[in-house]
Amino acid sequence: SRSIDLAVIPGDGIGREVVAEGLKVLSAVLPQDVKLETKEYDFGARRYHATGETLTDADLEALKQHDAILLGAIGDPSVPSGVLERGFLLKLRFAFDHHVNLRPSKLLPGVATPLAGQPEIDFVVVREGTEGPYTGNGGTIRKGTPHEVATEVSVNTAYGVERVVRDAFARAQARPRKKLALIHKNNVLTFAGHLWTDVFNRVAAEHPEVTTEYMHVDAATIYLVTQPERFDVIVTDNLFGDIVTDLAAAVSGGIGVAASGNINPSGEFPSMFEPVHGSAPDIAGRGKADPTATVLSVALLLRHLGLDAEAARIEDTVAADLGERVGKPARSTSEIGDALAVRVAG
Amino acid sequence: SRSIDLAVIPGDGIGREVVAEGLKVLSAVLPQDVKLETKEYDFGARRYHATGETLTDADLEALKQHDAILLGAIGDPSVPSGVLERGFLLKLRFAFDHHVNLRPSKLLPGVATPLAGQPEIDFVVVREGTEGPYTGNGGTIRKGTPHEVATEVSVNTAYGVERVVRDAFARAQARPRKKLALIHKNNVLTFAGHLWTDVFNRVAAEHPEVTTEYMHVDAATIYLVTQPERFDVIVTDNLFGDIVTDLAAAVSGGIGVAASGNINPSGEFPSMFEPVHGSAPDIAGRGKADPTATVLSVALLLRHLGLDAEAARIEDTVAADLGERVGKPARSTSEIGDALAVRVAG
């Protein structure tokens, strides 16, 4: 018999609501012989206001003991922009070396998209998670004066780029279409761009079966709305990945259904799974949030832990549920979670 | 009587074709008493291959004498990525202090959009043009080795941010809806983000009539496809502006109709007007390029030179022409230019 020891971080805003439904579906899908243990951690705005802490060394030590982490959302208007993002979310991604930020986009039948003509969308973005302009390098001089200068430094290493590019090639190789697009801006960001492009081309030579293309990030946004069916696997840096995955979510059913995994492939640290959406304080506590993105993140979590059949069952269940929504009245957060839990068990 | 002394840079690929049509329409719209003088400059791939030069000090001195610059497109696959972009286009934008990169987006009646439901789109992006990650700061160590590190430094100054933010507020103030959105990523890029946000809020206090909002760049891509009608004026940094204006072009009729101005508001240096699209080598020389984006860039040029009525006549002409395209066979580059020239004169 197996067991899953899960750290649960509901976080702020709608985080608590959607995580509750994610756990409901997780419990329902697991076979009898898999024991689920969960431990809840109270990170986010409340803890920050009470203690001034976002994520301590002791917190990291505790989280490290778990098999995986399920996160709702972190962020609240009462906390200055950047404090929880840098002090909790990014700190955790960096501390646990979550270098593969995995974000699948699939437009399921019956799901609304802002695009005309219901295109076929089924791709996955492999976003680098530990480098780029996200490292916190940079600074400010003469702050608040007319002579202020603020810098942000994007840091890119061959080590960091190669491992995520290899991960993306392996994923492309395993998919029927075997296509991989590199997204960067190598005509302007020539230092980082050349590193990414050189590494990409070098690894491509080892994967003759994978069809590759390069695309500037600005052009990629055009293709994402005019020819999204063109994409199979995308690999890109941390910031470009942040931008294109929100756009990808928007065209493939909205951030209500966009899942993500912050993955440490070696298993040295636990991986973390979270919806792409934020804490949405404007609708928090009213049962209005769609828990589907969290439920799909639970599927990514199960696949990461080797429970592929259970992951697929959640994904099929969500597809069926979404397909039946058209023309029906909106359901509450827990109604959606209940429906998915019943269906996935059944 | 007045005169316009115009530097014309056809450039590479489809640049020559679209610029020819832009000039055709420009000649047709100008009143008799405005004399047009043009001087053509041969920049781009051909010159680079022949001489190794992209843009010399003498070139800049020559260009500086003109009232304005009309550019087609620069870039060719025979030149390594970045050489012409950094060595010509960005060098010119920086040398002539084109800090207001103006990019209007308007979905005209009858024009196809990838979005469902033909939304009302009419906004303008004020993209900073001389700072951010475009400055060429950064570098590479241990190039080509497994220990390579490549950095890109985004440089942001209070001076540079304030002048473009003020320009955007003035534009918002002059428009009926008086709305201005700042797009950045201040929750991650906290050094630059705080500078942008502080300056924006300070200038906002002087413009009580302008309704402002802040939006992360990732969220902005979602709104651009789900609620594009929400935008009136957008101000943003060089890189985010590059990305959101391509997406904006895609949803409001495509890059075949997206115009831009690289503006030096003080008039110390000539401003440059160019279509947002690139040199499109795949369709070059075949009369397939749509010159509309260049023609609309000519309208921006005229407005910049104070010829507002002529600018409006071009815009109305383009709107009428686009509205009549539906269901008609595609026309060649020169057929479209001819039709616009006849109509604008008439």
Ligand SMILES: CC(C)[C@H](C(=O)O)[C@@H](O)C(=O)O
């Ligand atoms: C909240 C923010 C720091 C985060 C990011 O930029 O990575 C979010 O946008 C995401 O995509 O997970």
Ligand SMILES: CC(C)[C@H](C(=O)O)[C@@H](O)C(=O)O
């Ligand atoms: C060609 C490239 C350097 C340029 C840019 O990034 O500014 C282009 O994409 C644009 O938007 O004008």
